[in-house]
Amino acid sequence: MSDVHVSFGARAALKGLNLSLGQGEIFALLGRNGSGKTTLMRALTGQIRVTSGEVRVFAKDPGREAQPRRLMSLVPQDIALYPRLTVRENLEVMGGMAGLSRHEIPQRVEQAMAVTRVENRQHDLIEHLSGGYKRRANIAAALLTQPKLLLLDEPTVGVDVEARLALHQTLRDLREGGTSILLTTHDLDEARALSDRVGILASGRLAETGPIGEILRRMFGDSREIVVGLSREPTEPMEAILKELGLAPTANPLAWNSWSAEVGSLGRLETALEQHGIDIHEIRLREPGLEQVLTRIEGDQG
Numbered sequence: 033m034s035d036v037h038v039s040f041g042a043r044a045a046l047k048g049l050n051l052s053l054g055q056g057e058i059f060a061l062l063g064r065n066g067s068g069k070t071t072l073m074r075a076l077t078g079q080i081r082v083t084s085g086e087v088r089v090f091a092k093d094p095g096r097e098a099q100p101r102r103l104m105s106l107v108p109q110d111i112a113l114y115p116r117l118t119v120r121e122n123l124e125v126m127g128g129m130a131g132l133s134r135h136e137i138p139q140r141v142e143q144a145m146a147v148t149r150v151e152n153r154q155h156d157l158i159e160h161l162s163g164g165y166k167r168r169a170n171i172a173a174a175l176l177t178q179p180k181l182l183l184l185d186e187p188t189v190g191v192d193v194e195a196r197l198a199l200h201q202t203l204r205d206l207r208e209g210g211t212s213i214l215l216t217t218h219d220l221d222e223a224r225a226l227s228d229r230v231g232i233l234a235s236g237r238l239a240e241t242g243p244i245g246e247i248l249r250r251m252f253g254d255s256r257e258i259v260v261g262l263s264r265e266p267t268e269p270m271e272a273i274l275k276e277l278g279l280a281p282t283a284n285p286l287a288w289n290s291w292s293a294e295v296g297s298l299g300r301l302e303t304a305l306e307q308h309g310i311d312i313h314e315i316r317l318r319e320p321g322l323e324q325v326l327t328r329i330e331g332d333q334g
């Protein structure tokens with residue numbers, strides 16, 4: 033997509049977005065609630081018309097032509113399956129609705145269940161499955177048409193670690209088979225573990241795109257966040273000392289932070305805090321997470 037703008041009335045949801053996806057690439061979109069992730073996906077599937085700019089999927093406009101829409105599948109965040117049917121029954125019904133012939137359905141259902149590893153639950157009712165299996169079945173339904181581009185809206189939200197790893201493996205297997213994958217997530221660790229590139233959406237713009245390791249290096253270099261957890265809320269004189277030591281308040285009144293690339297800075301800070309009689313609960317280094325990345329971007333955007 034190039035220079036894509038989408039507005040809902042006076043509200044601009046996407047403001048000049050450029051993005052291209054390679055074959056067999058996993059691309060993770062990161063951003064706050066309301067930053068435009070779902071709007072971007074719906075623009076790609078042709079569900080919403082863009083206000084201006086160009087969207088091309090397999091060289092065609094999905095807003096006007098059916099062909100690119102047939103080559104992609106969107107896995108919504110909500111489970112779009114019949115709770116009172118089994119996994120297999122759901123997939124058979126969905127296959128019919130997707131326009132597959134009776135002759136094609138059994139084989140496609142087997143393939144979709146194999147990739148998502150739900151065969152052992154194929155005779156269970158959806159309503160009896162765990163959250164992780166429901167999500168896998170949801171993805172299986174999207175795979176029946178053998179899409180070349182798979183779009184997933186927060187595929188792992190609310191599932192436990194084991195189910196999350198199983199879902200990641202499914203997505204990697206699909207990538208190996210040449211499927212391009214665009215997913216949204218709030219989880220930087222997930223993006224790090226899974227994606228070839230990420231795009232960080234902030235206020236309808238892609239503020240950063242690239243491999244997550246490169247983005248973090250570019251933004252933070254070698255510096256790491258030092259977080260000081262105070263034992264009690266600081267008095268005004270204590271606040272003055274904390275600021276003098278280079279610390280800044282965070283949203284949590286008991287947590288103050290600073291950034292440093294020096295190896296010894298944590299120990300020196302700890303000693304200085306002790307000398308000033310400031311009672312601390314803990315002091316630690318924190319790897320940058322999505323919150324730190326977004327705060328930095330928003331700070332740069334003013």
Ligand SMILES: Nc1ncnc2c1ncn2[C@@H]1O[C@H](COP(=O)(O)OP(=O)(O)OP(=O)(O)O)[C@@H](O)[C@H]1O
Binds near residue numbers: 063070071072
């Ligand atoms: N149909 C609509 N009508 C009006 N405003 C909309 C519509 N869809 C989205 N918006 C607005 O566009 C902006 C982007 O929304 P979008 O749903 O794309 O964000 P998101 O990043 O997917 O958020 P979330 O993480 O909560 O799913 C928001 O301000 C939202 O309120």
